[in-house]
Amino acid sequence: MSDDIIVKFTNANILVNDKAYERIKNHENSNNFTDSLIEELSYSDKDIFVLTEEILDQFLKGGDPEDIILDNGNSDDLITSEIISKHAQEKFSSGRPFDFHVIQDTSKKSYTSGEIKDFSSYFKSRFEKLSGFLDKRGELKDHRPINRIRKTEDVVKIIGMVNDIINTKNNHKIIELEDETGTVNVLIHNENHKLFEMAELIVKDEVIGVTGSKKGKFVIASDLIHPGVPRIDEKPMDFSAVFISDVHIGSSTFLGDAFNKFVNWINTDFGDDEQIKIAEDVKYLVVAGDVVDGIGVYPHQEKELVIKNIYGQYEEAARLFGKIREDIKIIIAPGNHDAARLAEPQPAISEEYAKSLYELKNVEFVSNPSIVSLDGINTLIYHGRSFDDLAMTVKGLSHQESDLIMKELLEKRHLAPVYGERTPLASEFEDHLVIEEIPDVFHTGHVHINAYKKHKGIHMINSGTFQSQTEFQKIYNIMPTCGEVPVLNRGAFKLLKFSN
Numbered sequence: 001m002s003d004d005i006i007v008k009f010t011n012a013n014i015l016v017n018d019k020a021y022e023r024i025k026n027h028e029n030s031n032n033f034t035d036s037l038i039e040e041l042s043y044s045d046k047d048i049f050v051l052t053e054e055i056l057d058q059f060l061k062g063g064d065p066e067d068i069i070l071d072n073g074n075s076d077d078l079i080t081s082e083i084i085s086k087h088a089q090e091k092f093s094s095g096r097p098f099d100f101h102v103i104q105d106t107s108k109k110s111y112t113s114g115e116i117k118d119f120s121s122y123f124k125s126r127f128e129k130l131s132g133f134l135d136k137r138g139e140l141k142d143h144r145p146i147n148r149i150r151k152t153e154d155v156v157k158i159i160g161m162v163n164d165i166i167n168t169k170n171n172h173k174i175i176e177l178e179d180e181t182g183t184v185n186v187l188i189h190n191e192n193h194k195l196f197e198m199a200e201l202i203v204k205d206e207v208i209g210v211t212g213s214k215k216g217k218f219v220i221a222s223d224l225i226h227p228g229v230p231r232i233d234e235k236p237m238d239f240s241a242v243f244i245s246d247v248h249i250g251s252s253t254f255l256g257d258a259f260n261k262f263v264n265w266i267n268t269d270f271g272d273d274e275q276i277k278i279a280e281d282v283k284y285l286v287v288a289g290d291v292v293d294g295i296g297v298y299p300h301q302e303k304e305l306v307i308k309n310i311y312g313q314y315e316e317a318a319r320l321f322g323k324i325r326e327d328i329k330i331i332i333a334p335g336n337h338d339a340a341r342l343a344e345p346q347p348a349i350s351e352e353y354a355k356s357l358y359e360l361k362n363v364e365f366v367s368n369p370s371i372v373s374l375d376g377i378n379t380l381i382y383h384g385r386s387f388d389d390l391a392m393t394v395k396g397l398s399h400q401e402s403d404l405i406m407k408e409l410l411e412k413r414h415l416a417p418v419y420g421e422r423t424p425l426a427s428e429f430e431d432h433l434v435i436e437e438i439p440d441v442f443h444t445g446h447v448h449i450n451a452y453k454k455h456k457g458i459h460m461i462n463s464g465t466f467q468s469q470t471e472f473q474k475i476y477n478i479m480p481t482c483g484e485v486p487v488l489n490r491g492a493f494k495l496l497k498f499s500n
């Protein structure tokens with residue numbers, strides 16, 4: 001009986017809060033009472049609203065329906081996730097099994113004492129892991145340590161970490177390369193156009209392979225080789241996975257209406273037939289950081305906050321994410337605005353700050369970066385802080401086209417190759433930002449601009465934002481893509497728009 005009531009209200013786009021629901025349920029003729037309530041409340045032109053105890057009282061007093069205060073769903077009234085999930089279960093009681101597991105999470109593996117020896121073991125780990133990939137490249141077969149190259153030699157094959165990149169007066173490039181045995185200068189001639197173009201994308205601290213010849217002080221490069229990724233076969237997918245990031249709850253520029261529409265869609269209560277069909281298929285929702293706006297992230301941030309403390313921001317996040325039907329698994333990684341150590345790898349969002357979010361049964365918390373398997377679809381989640389460094393240091397790379405940056409990171413097999421710039425990296429014993437596993441999906445955020453491309457069979461997705469243009473973005477003329485949500489629907493990419 002009570003489930004019928006929930007379904008009736010939900011079909012009429014009316015959400016019922018806990019107390020109102022209890023009273024309707026206990027009414028002597030609850031079914032008729034529900035019908036007459038729906039009839040009266042359907043006068044509203046709002047898409048979705050919340051039926052509270054106060055509205056119920058007014059109705060019972062015989063008040064005019066026009067006087068009944070209708071809430072548009074942004075109210076502070078707790079919309080019970082229990083009721084919504086009961087509705088979800090009504091519709092999605094298939095009991096579909098999840099094959100979810102975390103492949104890589106650094107939340108508890110991340111240790112640092114901050115001593116200099118950590119710094120050297122960190123770089124040793126980076127070099128070993130990345131040179132290991134290069135070692136398997138056919139082009140670098142029989143490569144030798146740098147100190148074993150003779151003064152003059154026709155065929156040279158070496159692997160090293162980039163110490164420095166110098167542009168010469170004659171517009172050539174010199175890359176200083178280092179391995180455990182020594183350093184050498186690699187010259188890239190500007191007349192070798194293709195190679196010179198490749199060299200423009202090389203950054204400090206990445207590990208590359210070089211083939212060429214030795215003449216005097218220099219190795220004259222004939223080829224530059226990245227660790228690279230192999231082409232992968234696409235895996236079959238019989239469900240939808242949704243990717244979002246940069247929600248920025250708590251900010252005055254958080255787009256609550258767009259987010260509510262998104263939630264209504266994912267609950268299959270909003271959208272056209274095709275969109276509803278996609279929503280019905282959704283099993284996973286991945287959030288790549290910046291769930292909340294945080295506090296003290298930049299100077300005078302408080303002026304742009306509507307929720308000025310971090311606990312309140314996560315409470316609101318729990319209220320909003322709590323509306324999502326319970327048969328969707330939500331995976332949340334932190335971003336630079338979240339309550340987690342800023343240095344990467346960032347451990348999962350702290351339970352201390354996000355208590356109510358942790359109470360949601362369908363939420364999993366992972367580190368940044370992390371790899372999760374969604375029914376066999378391996379998804380690499382990285383917020384994307386290092387995009388700032390790449391966009392700043394490499395000609396041709398920008399926030400607007402983060403797919404180009406993602407491609408470079410995959411080929412370099414490292415999520416934050418430049419050390420010591422804007423991306424704070426913890427000097428761990430081990431480098432956890434090396435891309436060791438080849439993912440099926442590479443999901444990022446941070447730049448607030450959507451991007452999608454497939455690279456060698458890997459879906460590269462940047463999921464945009466639910467925050468309108470900020471003051472900072474206005475200064476730099478950055479146009480965010482707001483409320484546009486990427487979905488992998490049975491393997492096909494779709495972009496759903498909830499912005500107006």
Ligand SMILES: [Fe+2]
Binds near residue numbers: 246448
């Ligand atoms: Fe963000």
